[in-house]
Amino acid sequence: MKKLNTYRGGPDEAGHFGIYGGRFVAETLMPLILEVEAAWDAARADTAFWDEFHYLMKHYVGRPSPLYFAKRLTEHFGGAKLYFKRDELNHTGAHKINNTIGQILLARRMGKTRIIAETGAGQHGVATATVCALFGLPCVVYMGETDIERQAPNVFRMKLLGAEVRAVTSGTGTLKDAMNEALRDWVANVDDTFYIIGTVAGPHPYPAMVRDFQCIIGNEVREQIQEAEGEGRMPDSLVACIGGGSNAMGLFHPFLDDEDIRIIGVEAGGHGIETGKHCASLTGGKPGVLHGNRTYLLQTDDGQILDGHSISAGLDYPGIGPEHSWLFDNGRVEYVSVTDREALDAFQLCTKTEGIIPALEPSHALAHVGKILGELPSDHIMVMNMCGRGDKDVFAVAKMLGVEVSQ
Amino acid sequence: MSRIASRIAGRFEALKEQGRGGLITFVTAGDPDLETSRDILMGLADAGADLIELGMPFSDPMADGPAIQAASLRALKSGMTLKKTLALVAEFRQQDKDTPVVLMGYYNPIYIHGSDAFITDAKAAGVDGLIIVDLPPEEMHELEGAAHAAGIDIIFLTAPTSDDARLPVIVERASGFVYYVSITGVTGTGSADIGDIHSAVERIRRHTDLPIGVGFGIKTPEQAAEISSVANAAVVGSALVDIIAANLDAGGKAKPGLVEKLLGLVADLAAGVRGAGKKVT
Ligand SMILES: Cc1ncc(COP(=O)(O)O)c(C=O)c1O
Numbered sequence: 149m150k151k152l153n154t155y156r157g158g159p160d161e162a163g164h165f166g167i168y169g170g171r172f173v174a175e176t177l178m179p180l181i182l183e184v185e186a187a188w189d190a191a192r193a194d195t196a197f198w199d200e201f202h203y204l205m206k207h208y209v210g211r212p213s214p215l216y217f218a219k220r221l222t223e224h225f226g227g228a229k230l231y232f233k234r235d236e237l238n239h240t241g242a243h244k245i246n247n248t249i250g251q252i253l254l255a256r257r258m259g260k261t262r263i264i265a266e267t268g269a270g271q272h273g274v275a276t277a278t279v280c281a282l283f284g285l286p287c288v289v290y291m292g293e294t295d296i297e298r299q300a301p302n303v304f305r306m307k308l309l310g311a312e313v314r315a316v317t318s319g320t321g322t323l324k325d326a327m328n329e330a331l332r333d334w335v336a337n338v339d340d341t342f343y344i345i346g347t348v349a350g351p352h353p354y355p356a357m358v359r360d361f362q363c364i365i366g367n368e369v370r371e372q373i374q375e376a377e378g379e380g381r382m383p384d385s386l387v388a389c390i391g392g393g394s395n396a397m398g399l400f401h402p403f404l405d406d407e408d409i410r411i412i413g414v415e416a417g418g419h420g421i422e423t424g425k426h427c428a429s430l431t432g433g434k435p436g437v438l439h440g441n442r443t444y445l446l447q448t449d450d451g452q453i454l455d456g457h458s459i460s461a462g463l464d465y466p467g468i469g470p471e472h473s474w475l476f477d478n479g480r481v482e483y484v485s486v487t488d489r490e491a492l493d494a495f496q497l498c499t500k501t502e503g504i505i506p507a508l509e510p511s512h513a514l515a516h517v518g519k520i521l522g523e524l525p526s527d528h529i530m531v532m533n534m535c536g537r538g539d540k541d542v543f544a545v546a547k548m549l550g551v552e553v554s555q
Numbered sequence: 556m557s558r559i560a561s562r563i564a565g566r567f568e569a570l571k572e573q574g575r576g577g578l579i580t581f582v583t584a585g586d587p588d589l590e591t592s593r594d595i596l597m598g599l600a601d602a603g604a605d606l607i608e609l610g611m612p613f614s615d616p617m618a619d620g621p622a623i624q625a626a627s628l629r630a631l632k633s634g635m636t637l638k639k640t641l642a643l644v645a646e647f648r649q650q651d652k653d654t655p656v657v658l659m660g661y662y663n664p665i666y667i668h669g670s671d672a673f674i675t676d677a678k679a680a681g682v683d684g685l686i687i688v689d690l691p692p693e694e695m696h697e698l699e700g701a702a703h704a705a706g707i708d709i710i711f712l713t714a715p716t717s718d719d720a721r722l723p724v725i726v727e728r729a730s731g732f733v734y735y736v737s738i739t740g741v742t743g744t745g746s747a748d749i750g751d752i753h754s755a756v757e758r759i760r761r762h763t764d765l766p767i768g769v770g771f772g773i774k775t776p777e778q779a780a781e782i783s784s785v786a787n788a789a790v791v792g793s794a795l796v797d798i799i800a801a802n803l804d805a806g807g808k809a810k811p812g813l814v815e816k817l818l819g820l821v822a823d824l825a826a827g828v829r830g831a832g833k834k835v836t
Pocket of ligand 1: 243268270272348389390393394461507510536
């Protein structure tokens, strides 16, 4: 693999990261996609846009989120020093709000008056419903029927926030079907509607735009690690979980050109890659085209999309953002997977050892951290993205642990 | 660039000579199962279809409404694959050398088959044109070169959202005919006003000499007649697929009479476009 001058230059004008990305959408949407792109190009060059974004990040979301030295887990694993980037402390409990604030500011700039979104775990749905309440815009959230069952608290939160939650029964009623349904809604309502996509996927410019909003995570880490460990000190490794890849990209991207830093993305291994019941698009899928972009997908030999399986509804997506596919092929980022069981163990360990109830998604990241931290030297610094809190998961976890909790 | 006149161009020439618009029928290959689908396909031309659009089933048809989504899923469940779709066209070609066949679908199964291999195999099967919903002009380079070399037409979609700036980008790449999606929405969800369709078709004509087919929301012989009097062809899909859905037993198997009922509607639609009278230019 030839070495690049920069890993941060993508996408090209047509939205490609190498062979990945692009704009694979029906013609009806194409003019709108081009309009979003033009609006985004103008907004991101406008300091007033970023001033408002950063104002809301600070006063509404509560940023910067702390960079916390997880002393007890560090001692538990014995080895390198572990820091958590605490995006679970954000308003609404996950990193998703970084992106929804950014996109609703863009929607408002474009004069759009109706917001739609897809959601899996419900975190992105809640984050979207929240900003719609904040900006006084009507909000429709598409959510798979299966997910509505496993994430009941988030469904109620969205409704309290004034959003309409539409159950998606097509396909297998999970995140990919919710995204299909949101795209169908958008095709039918191009004039007034803005689609707030929840991760670094979809047609150009979404993967780049969502990344740019989420980069606030990594940019803060660059500052905070120096405050904690001394000027000029950068982390030696970064770890984040991957559903569509937005929290991971937000942490990774500002460090891609620091070539000594080891970067690891953790996919959902479900029951194990060998069982076929997993959600590891990179380590268990192959390139294809879905939801507006070319990327690694779980699919059959006939090119039909397969449903993923994960304990975590937020990782249950058969694709992954196209920039991750590119970083996988060129080897800059390592991608691994951990199983449901390993994630559940990490969930419990973190809760008991640090007093932090993590979401099941970052529990995957932590499970991998647990596999490697002990073998690394004590002067090695690892930063893991604690991208969401586990409140939404307690009922699901209770069920898996065979404990009865009345909901 | 001179190209061999395609079966599609030939058919539109013939329609012009007959002074009428054409009927394009859409069904999904393998819906509800391969045998029934074969019977439908083999009967379409006799029932009066001028061009045949055959859907390549896909698990995630994002531009389709519930009827065609369900058709795709039925076909996949019955074991349909892209290879079987191509084999079905090849079988059809043994029997019918004249009726143009256009495959319509989404890009992923083609990409997985291998784009160049797909064009070779489609050509060998006797496919005349392709409508790939999620390949807008910006991404069509994936198939275009090989398709043109093989003499397979690429039919682009235009929509109410395609303005005068957008249309030239689309039609300069198009061959065969231009497909006008008459509603901003997915298949099978509503019907556009005929006046709006007329003015949209006029607008597209200012940008191209290619024939124009109009689809989405056309369900009745009357609508087909109306459309074929303002455009070169009317495309009917969901209404045919609805007949399949309505004639399945509890186990999802075709009930006796399904094929006849579907071809009956095709005959009515064909009578509609033939009786439309008014000459299309
Ligand atoms: C807490 C949390 N982490 C991670 C994800 C996965 O998304 P992404 O990979 O885009 O960060 C989700 C999705 O809902 C989530 O809620």
